[in-house]
Amino acid sequence: MLSYSTRPRGGVVHTLALAEALAEAGQDVTVWTLGRGGDSGFFRAVDPRVRQRIVRFPDVDGEGVGPRILRSIETLRAAFDPAGFDVVHAQDCISANAVSRCVRTVHHLDHFTTPELVACHERAITRPFAHVCVSAAVAGELAEGWGLTATVIPNGVDxxxxxxxxxxxxxxxxxxxxxxxxxxxxxxxxxxxxxxxxxxxxxxxxxxxxxxxxxxxxxxxxxxxxxxxxxxxxxxxxxxxxxxxxxxxxxxxxxxxxxxxxxxxxxxxxxxxxxxxxxxxxxxxxxxxxxxxxxxxxxxxxxxxxxxxxxxxxxxxxxxxxxxxxxxxxxxxxxGYSWQTAAAAHLELYRSLVPGRPAVAGPVAPPPPGS
CATH class of the missing domain: 3.40.50.2000 (Glycogen Phosphorylase B;)
Structure with a gap:
């Protein structure tokens, strides 16, 4: 699973909670993200069964939004290694641009004026081979605007x-x-x-x-x-x-x-x-x-x-x-909303996308310190 930040925004909260629920269900889950401004960990403790790969992303004084978006994509792209993963699941525009083939969760649809953001947003919708939306309303926007069919899987909530x-x-x-x-x-x-x-x-x-x-x-x-x-x-x-x-x-x-x-x-x-x-x-x-x-x-x-x-x-x-x-x-x-229910729905989707591969491999042991 890929996200764009370690900090507490809705998409990052979603990524961590879903990753933990998938790990609880026996999946081997790694979360990749950018460590902005020297961040070396997420805003909260993460279940040790979820592996973390935080890519260093230092601040650049005076950098505009457009150049920062492009640098974010290139930095994550250069670091990410898809080898060994059955499913690559991007949770936002930046991470979807950083990988070549992925499932994409579209949390909501934005309208940008910055050229780099406009292009990033469009690619992050059209390039993924499968889409998830957290509500039927957003799935409807995706169908109406791009002719794409998304699987609707609501958020969980703690x-x-x-x-x-x-x-x-x-x-x-x-x-x-x-x-x-x-x-x-x-x-x-x-x-x-x-x-x-x-x-x-x-x-x-x-x-x-x-x-x-x-x-x-x-x-x-x-x-x-x-x-x-x-x-x-x-x-x-x-x-x-x-x-x-x-x-x-x-x-x-x-x-x-x-x-x-x-x-x-x-x-x-x-x-x-x-x-x-x-x-x-x-x-x-x-x-x-x-x-x-x-x-x-x-x-x-x-x-x-x-x-x-x-x-x-x-x-x-x-x-x-x-x-x-x-x-x-x-x-x-x-x-009535749980991350366990959301994880089960994601596993059903993953099984349909990766035929012939077991979706549950048994409990995952915590990674060794420093891995």
Whole structure:
């Protein structure tokens, strides 16, 4: 399996969780990725049954997005050795460009203007010989735009981890966040166009008289969103609001941050599934999300939907005032998704693509230290 980073973005979270579930099912799994800026390991500990190959990728001062994309592809391509693998599975645009023949998971479809990104995105869709999508809505976009048929395999979610953060034993952890932040509306994903952060800022400004703070966590990304962040800061000043921007939150701290929120806001303009939103449901937190076909597909009946900042403001207020109305349904939905189920579906796909090869070879021992 190939990814483009060691840092906590949705596609990287997916890659590690799926790799671990495949290893648990007896598969010999190696994850290849780029170690950006000196990273020598992933943002969290990884099951030792999953082998890791982290390719050094130092920062270059002043490097633009386009050249960085091309260098990322070439660096991973030069390091990757496909020998011995029955299946090569790329999880993103960069890794799909770095290998010659692969299965590709299309998490969501983007629209770029940087020429290198436009070409990267197109090749990463047309060159793979098989495709996976995490929702039927994205599979439909792939069929309509490129005439490609994808296998739909939804994400798993570590529901138990987030449910535990909402339980009695984790009360001190939630209290620490409340003591620091007060009562808050939470968004996870950073400040960037695809996450709809400026719309959320506008919505928060319309929540007249609220005592809750707006808290934004996350933000690791390959792309340069400084112009969008400048726009966000300028608009916040114009509106007279003061969101708390935490940046990336430690893996072990994230569940209690989510569980302590009054409402989880998910105003993304492009998504493939909505893993962070599903984690919030697992923690029993009311969810307000943008009214997109993909999010209707995944969250209909467990979330409140809005199409614009005014709608978001109203739904955020309603969710905060009636947090119990959809809680049980949301927790039940989240508990129904597992990485073990996702791994089993991937194994079925792999068997169809590699006929005559055993898909399960027995338990895999941890690699020796330093391998």
């Amino acid at each position: 529901a138990a981890r987030f449910a535990a953060a909402a339980g009695p034993a984790a009360a001190p952890d939630r209290r620490r966040w409340r003591d620091r932040l007060g009562r808050y509306v939470l968004a996870v994903g950073g400040i960037e166009p695809r996450k709809g952060t400026v719309d959320l800022l506008e919505a928060y400004a319309l929540m007249h008289g609220t005592s809750r703070r707006l808290v934004i966590a996350g933000g690791e990304t390959l792309f340069d969103y400084r112009d969008y962040r400048t726009r966000f800061d300028k608009r916040a000043a114009e509106l007279g609001v003061h969101p708390i921007v935490l940046g990336p939150v430690d893996h072990d701290e994230l569940p209690s941050l989510v569980a302590a929120a009054d409402v989880f806001a998910f105003p993304s303009t492009k998504e493939g599934f909505g893993l962070a939103a599903m984690e919030a449901l697992a923690a029993g937190v009311p969810l307000v999300t943008r009214d997109l076909p993909v999010l209707r597909e995944v969250f209909d009946g467990v979330a409140r939907f809005a199409a614009d900042p005014a709608g978001f403001a109203g739904q955020l207020r309603a969710a905060a005032e009636d947090p119990e109305s959809l809680r049980e349904a949301g927790q039940n939905l989240a508990a």
